[in-house]
Amino acid sequence: MIKKNGEVVSIGSIRDLPERIGKTVCVGDKEVAVFKLLNGTIRAIENRCPHKGGVLSEGLVSGEFVFCPMHDWKICLDNGKVQEPDVGCVKTYQTKIVGDEVFLLID
Numbered sequence: 001m002i003k004k005n006g007e008v009v010s011i012g013s014i015r016d017l018p019e020r021i022g023k024t025v026c027v028g029d030k031e032v033a034v035f036k037l038l039n040g041t042i043r044a045i046e047n048r049c050p051h052k053g054g055v056l057s058e059g060l061v062s063g064e065f066v067f068c069p070m071h072d073w074k075i076c077l078d079n080g081k082v083q084e085p086d087v088g089c090v091k092t093y094q095t096k097i098v099g100d101e102v103f104l105l106i107d
Helices: none
Strands: 003-005 008-013 023-027 030-036 042-046 060-062 065-067 074-076 092-098 101-105
Touching: 008 023, 030 101
Parallel strands: none
Antiparallel strands: 003 008, 008 101, 023 030, 030 042, 042 092, 060 065, 065 074, 092 101
């Protein structure tokens, strides 16, 4: 369950996030793709590829990147930038872990 507290939104326990598999989280009118990387880092980005709107939470994760499932665009989970030779960017969201609870910082 998502609990709103100003601009901080709880998305549940870190234990509920599988490694290297995206999870879609809806906060108001925003759809966010959340990923737990192999090193335990949590990353969150806009859930639509800037190319053709592919659902990024369904993409393949490799290191700090997700590959769009539609056309294989490589997007950096740290800064949202599409990697060359393609161009574009998706919005990134800060995450915070308190205990085992994961929070998104929504602006």
